[in-house]
Amino acid sequence: MKNNISNNTKLILLHPYIQKQGSSNRLWLLTFVSFLTLAFLLTLIYTRESISISTRSTTAITTAVATPAIPKSVVRALIHYASNSNNTEHMSYTDIKQISDVLRQCSQPCNFLIFGLTHETLLWKSLNSNGRTVFIDENRYYAAYIEEKYPEIEAYDVQYSTKLSEMPELIAAVKEQVKNECRPVQNLLFSECKLGLNDLPNQLYEIDWDVILVDGPRGYWPEAPGRMAAIFTAAVLARSKKGGNPKTHVFVHDFNMKVDRITSDEFLCRENVVKSKAMMGHFVLEKMDSKSTQFCRSTAAHSSSSWKDTSSSG
Incomplete structure (x- = not known):
């Protein structure tokens, strides 16, 4: 009985540990997935803003070339x-x-x-x-x-x-x-x-x-x-x-x-x-x-x- 109890006790002690380890792994996995998702969203937002800024800059340059500034001496x-x-x-x-x-x-x-x-x-x-x-x-x-x-x-x-x-x-x-x-x-x-x-x-x-x-x-x-x-x-x-x-x-x-x-x-x-x-x-x-x-x-x-x-x- 002692041996059985001892063995059972070991099982009872090991079981919570295994559960805890599994929860920890899932938590890390969830954190990693969340990080990737956040990184993807930030990259998407940044890329769209960059494209928008680039487009505005190109438009401004095109406008400047099309309508050159009046020389200071003329003014x-x-x-x-x-x-x-x-x-x-x-x-x-x-x-x-x-x-x-x-x-x-x-x-x-x-x-x-x-x-x-x-x-x-x-x-x-x-x-x-x-x-x-x-x-x-x-x-x-x-x-x-x-x-x-x-x-x-x-x-x-x-x-x-x-x-x-x-x-x-x-x-x-x-x-x-x-x-x-x-x-x-x-x-x-x-x-x-x-x-x-x-x-x-x-x-x-x-x-x-x-x-x-x-x-x-x-x-x-x-x-x-x-x-x-x-x-x-x-x-x-x-x-x-x-x-x-x-x-x-x-x-x-x-x-x-x-x-x-x-x-x-x-x-x-x-x-x-x-x-x-x-x-x-x-x-x-x-x-x-x-x-x-x-x-x-x-x-x-x-x-x-x-x-x-x-x-x-x-």
């Missing part, structure tokens, strides 16, 4: 002209459109050089937003002010040593040195020609300019520098191109002024006139051979009073 230009519509020193619509049309016709981004920081400065930068636009001004303080106020503007100052009252002597000096220091094809950086601007940043002499606008320096009193040097420099830069489009458009604003017409007659030449009307002279110059010693094909002198408003294709 500033619009604000500028909206707030200065009564300015009396601005160019006429006709004059601005002439230059704008040429900029739009560039087969590649235009290199645009402007003598003078004027009311149209922001406009020129905006119209040539894909190209390089450089401004040259006689006032170093104003050039620094413009660059600080509008960081997208590239401006440099230059010191003019000429006087409007000395125009006849200066033109005569160029004619005397046309085969040497005042050649129509040269790097003005190394020139001592009296009308050549040789203190611009070195890099500017290496650029093939597509469009040049002479709208400075300011002033038409006898002691003012006049625009003789700017026009002469534009003429040399246009004829000294090394590559790119062999033609350069040169615009001279305030073309109704005698000094500008006479200087243009000497260095830009009448055979290159595209349009001359009131305030704007438009010339198209072609690059020349490095051995050239004459600016114009015709060397006959003309009086500025004989200029008439003209319009021709070219």
Whole structure:
């Protein structure tokens, strides 16, 4: 009996243990299945959210590409002209459109050089937003002010040593040195020609300019520098191109002024006139051979009073 009882006791003691072990295994199994289920649900939710976010991002990118943001320079230009519509020193619509049309016709981004920081400065930068636009001004303080106020503007100052009252002597000096220091094809950086601007940043002499606008320096009193040097420099830069489009458009604003017409007659030449009307002279110059010693094909002198408003294709 003791043995039986002892054996039964052992059975009674073992039986609860086995049940407990089985319950524990089932509990672990249930926990594991629950964990897998939860993990699956979380993965499903995360995947759906990721797809949704990806879709929204793709839509946003597509929208951004389809509707590009307006360049900052354009915004500033619009604000500028909206707030200065009564300015009396601005160019006429006709004059601005002439230059704008040429900029739009560039087969590649235009290199645009402007003598003078004027009311149209922001406009020129905006119209040539894909190209390089450089401004040259006689006032170093104003050039620094413009660059600080509008960081997208590239401006440099230059010191003019000429006087409007000395125009006849200066033109005569160029004619005397046309085969040497005042050649129509040269790097003005190394020139001592009296009308050549040789203190611009070195890099500017290496650029093939597509469009040049002479709208400075300011002033038409006898002691003012006049625009003789700017026009002469534009003429040399246009004829000294090394590559790119062999033609350069040169615009001279305030073309109704005698000094500008006479200087243009000497260095830009009448055979290159595209349009001359009131305030704007438009010339198209072609690059020349490095051995050239004459600016114009015709060397006959003309009086500025004989200029008439003209319009021709070219």
